[in-house]
Amino acid sequence: MCKIVTLLPNNTHLNSYTVYAKSAFEIVGVMEAPDMFTFLVTFLGVFVLYLLLVWGSGDADTAYWAIEEVFAGLILSLISAGVARMMLGKAENTKMFLKWPLFIVYVPIFLVYLAKANIDVAYRVITGRINPGIVRIKPGLKTDLGRTVLANSITLTPGTLTVDIDKEKGDLFVHWINVQETKSEEEKVKAVCGSFSDWARRLTE
Amino acid sequence: MSWDWAMITMVVLVVISMFFMLLGAIGLHRFPDVYTRLHAATKATTFGSIFLAIAVIVYAVFRITDPETLDVNVGSYITLAVHTFIALVALLITNPTGAHAIASAARKAGVVPEQAVIDEYEEVE
Numbered sequence: 001m002c003k004i005v006t007l008l009p010n011n012t013h014l015n016s017y018t019v020y021a022k023s024a025f026e027i028v029g030v031m032e033a034p035d036m037f038t039f040l041v042t043f044l045g046v047f048v049l050y051l052l053l054v055w056g057s058g059d060a061d062t063a064y065w066a067i068e069e070v071f072a073g074l075i076l077s078l079i080s081a082g083v084a085r086m087m088l089g090k091a092e093n094t095k096m097f098l099k100w101p102l103f104i105v106y107v108p109i110f111l112v113y114l115a116k117a118n119i120d121v122a123y124r125v126i127t128g129r130i131n132p133g134i135v136r137i138k139p140g141l142k143t144d145l146g147r148t149v150l151a152n153s154i155t156l157t158p159g160t161l162t163v164d165i166d167k168e169k170g171d172l173f174v175h176w177i178n179v180q181e182t183k184s185e186e187e188k189v190k191a192v193c194g195s196f197s198d199w200a201r202r203l204t205e
Numbered sequence: 206m207s208w209d210w211a212m213i214t215m216v217v218l219v220v221i222s223m224f225f226m227l228l229g230a231i232g233l234h235r236f237p238d239v240y241t242r243l244h245a246a247t248k249a250t251t252f253g254s255i256f257l258a259i260a261v262i263v264y265a266v267f268r269i270t271d272p273e274t275l276d277v278n279v280g281s282y283i284t285l286a287v288h289t290f291i292a293l294v295a296l297l298i299t300n301p302t303g304a305h306a307i308a309s310a311a312r313k314a315g316v317v318p319e320q321a322v323i324d325e326y327e328e329v330e
Binding site for chain 1: 225228229231232235236237240241243244245247248249251252255279280281282283284287288291297298300301302304305308309312313318319320321322323324325
């Protein structure tokens with residue numbers, strides 16, 4: 001686990017990539033650097049998704065993609081990147097895509113917790129033993145994206161369901177199917193989200 | 206991989222998937238209120254869908270790699286596998302989001318969680 005983490009680019013590397021990219025765009029002078037960066041990331045993301053969707057459209061002996069589809073994809077992703085970068089907006093969100101090795105580690109962990117959650121639900125459906133309640137937790141995440149990742153992750157993990165979010169403080173209201181007594185605030189966050197608050201922070205901040 | 210093994214794998218995956226889907230449906234009837242029902246509906250159906258999707262992908266990959274089916278259009282099976290995978294990713298994102306929307310709407314409409322031992326949301330209102 002530690003070994004994998006040390007192999008990942010740390011924050012200084014990440015920042016220097018962004019700085020290089022930004023200065024390159026400033027020299028070209030087409031668009032302001034952060035805008036151009038989000039535009040390119042959106043364009044690449046949409047284009048790759050389009051290519052995945054039309055995989056197998058060509059003659060399988062020679063090519064997996066029909067040339068018409070690739071051109072259509074290029075044009076469509078240019079248009080959608082031009083429109084959607086306003087919505088995707090913030091450059092700090094697109095930095096997340098540079099952390100793709102972390103996702104490879106995150107997905108299996110998430111799936112294990114999803115399996116546990118289902119065994120837990122199965123147990124509660126069959127025995128009918130529940131002790132529900134809504135609790136307020138303070139995970140202390142700063143970005144909207146991090147809060148979204150955490151809220152969605154804990155909805156799919158054992159015994160918890162996000163009900164609402166305090167937009168200013170970032171506190172989550174969580175419906176907990178088996179409420180346990182906890183002493184401190186950290187202990188409560190730990191009991192509700194396990195390691196997912198740390199993961200959401202690592203993935204998005 | 207012979208056709209028999211592919212078939213067995215697919216049947217096992219579909220049976221696991223159906224088990225969790227059924228569990229979600231039973232949970233909908235057994236649990237007392239909207240929040241606990243959402244627990245059953247969200248988690249069990251997401252997990253069930255994963256196994257169903259894997260079964261489809263196993264079928265498609267088997268069709269692609271099987272030497273006897275090379276004369277058929279391989280492209281359509283690649284499309285099947287990739288589309289299923291993308292649908293699975295979309296489900297993994299939208300299922301919890303939908304559950305969150307329903308729970309939040311219910312709470313704002315004033316639905317109180319039944320049998321609740323604690324409700325820290327009330328302090329906000």
